[in-house]
Amino acid sequence: MILETVNVGPMQVNCYILACAQEGLAIIIDPGDEVLKIKAVLDKHRLKPAMVINTHGHYDHIGSDDEFGVAVYVHKKDLPMLVDARKNLSTSFSSAHKVNSEIKTLEDKEIIKLDCLELEVIHLPGHTPGGIGLLMKKPQTDIIFTGDTLFYQGVGRSDLPGGSQQLLEEAIRERLFLLPADTKVYPGHGAATTIAREKSSSSFGL
Numbered sequence: 001m002i003l004e005t006v007n008v009g010p011m012q013v014n015c016y017i018l019a020c021a022q023e024g025l026a027i028i029i030d031p032g033d034e035v036l037k038i039k040a041v042l043d044k045h046r047l048k049p050a051m052v053i054n055t056h057g058h059y060d061h062i063g064s065d066d067e068f069g070v071a072v073y074v075h076k077k078d079l080p081m082l083v084d085a086r087k088n089l090s091t092s093f094s095s096a097h098k099v100n101s102e103i104k105t106l107e108d109k110e111i112i113k114l115d116c117l118e119l120e121v122i123h124l125p126g127h128t129p130g131g132i133g134l135l136m137k138k139p140q141t142d143i144i145f146t147g148d149t150l151f152y153q154g155v156g157r158s159d160l161p162g163g164s165q166q167l168l169e170e171a172i173r174e175r176l177f178l179l180p181a182d183t184k185v186y187p188g189h190g191a192a193t194t195i196a197r198e199k200s201s202s203s204f205g206l
Contacts, residue, residue: 033064
């Protein structure tokens with residue numbers, strides 16, 4: 001399996017590239033900026049983009065969605081953010097931006113399949129209404145991509161439009177913290193971590 005992290009944009013977003021093998025098809029998670037850096041990794045492994053998945057709809061995670069010529073997947077509750085610059089906050093970053101590619105919506109517990117890869121969608125509202133995690137089911141079962149819900153020694157903001165502190169805490173406590181302790185967490189910003197590490201340092205009384 002190929003798993004590469006590409007750190008992009010002024011907000012230092014973690015864009016992830018997933019594929020089964022060299023010269024195969026790739027999933028691109030959160031291509032927020034610096035498309036040439038992302039394409040350089042695709043070229044290194046001779047990968048062809050198959051889909052883009054957004055963990056949520058903020059501009060720093062969707063800024064390069066249109067650059068790969070493939071459909072973009074997002075939870076249905078964050079779909080409005082991809083097509084409305086005010087909702088995705090792009091006017092606060094730079095100029096107004098919306099996604100023009102074909103958009104396909106995701107549901108909680110949906111399974112995304114590509115070659116040997118299987119990812120389960122886990123709805124994690126709180127940072128945004130449609131924030132999601134992507135839990136790998138194949139070829140490994142010990143990896144989750146958490147977007148801006150859970151970080152290394154931190155959690156996502158809930159004070160932006162559409163955010164909810166209560167829902168964020170519930171998503172972390174009732175969904176993420178129930179995963180096996182050794183599950184590797186690949187967040188939307190910053191270093192990777194594990195469920196065990198974040199449970200031990202959380203402020204949620206666990």
